[in-house]
Amino acid sequence: MEVSGDVAEETAAASAERPESIRREELRLIPVEVDAGKAIYREVLPGIMQIPADAALALARSSSIWPMTFGLACCAIEMIATYMSHYDLDRFGIFPQASPRQSDVMIIAGTVTKKMGPSVKLLYEQMPNPKWVISMGACANNGGPYTRYSRVVQGVDKLIPVDVYVPGCPPRPEALMDGFIALQHKIMEERGKAS
Numbered sequence: 001m002e003v004s005g006d007v008a009e010e011t012a013a014a015s016a017e018r019p020e021s022i023r024r025e026e027l028r029l030i031p032v033e034v035d036a037g038k039a040i041y042r043e044v045l046p047g048i049m050q051i052p053a054d055a056a057l058a059l060a061r062s063s064s065i066w067p068m069t070f071g072l073a074c075c076a077i078e079m080i081a082t083y084m085s086h087y088d089l090d091r092f093g094i095f096p097q098a099s100p101r102q103s104d105v106m107i108i109a110g111t112v113t114k115k116m117g118p119s120v121k122l123l124y125e126q127m128p129n130p131k132w133v134i135s136m137g138a139c140a141n142n143g144g145p146y147t148r149y150s151r152v153v154q155g156v157d158k159l160i161p162v163d164v165y166v167p168g169c170p171p172r173p174e175a176l177m178d179g180f181i182a183l184q185h186k187i188m189e190e191r192g193k194a195s
């Protein structure tokens with residue numbers, strides 16, 4: 001639409017007459033110019049990204065850890081708290097699963113009694129490979145406060161292999177998150193070895 005010379009002059013004059021504060025506000029509302037940029041790998045290898053297959057697999061595995069929802073004693077309450085929105089494990093790709101057949105990490109959260117030991121082993125065996133175990137808390141690590149109780153297993157590593165030990169009685173959610181990050185590093189370091 002064409003604007004006549006008189007109208008344009010009137011508009012410019014009206015703009016000039018605006019108070020300084022309004023003109024500053026208008027300047028602040030000018031949209032930011034965005035430089036789309038280019039990912040560095042696209043500059044080095046346009047359209048191509050080379051990565052070893054085992055590294056890609058390990059990256060996928062470490063970024064989508066699915067622990068089994070399974071707790072044994074008071075440490076399980078801290079584990080449940082870690083899954084809640086305040087700590088938000090989802091942002092690490094960590095989603096609890098209700099079945100060992102869809103899980104790749106077992107968190108031993110609590111006291112392992114000799115009565116419970118066979119069930120812990122059975123659940124571990126039902127998990128598909130590759131699989132990992134986090135021992136959470138003093139009880140699972142070495143019997144904790146129950147070192148003199150003959151009916152308590154003195155460390156779950158007597159029954160199944162453990163990858164990460166999280167100390168504490170109980171460990172805080174931050175400690176469990178630290179354990180997950182340690183496990184992610186381990187998965188990346190052991191890439192190519194996991195079946």
Ligand code: SF4
Pocket residue numbers: 073074075076109110111136137138139140144145168169170171
């Ligand atoms: S380590 Fe402490 S908090 Fe955890 S299960 Fe044992 S007694 Fe309970």
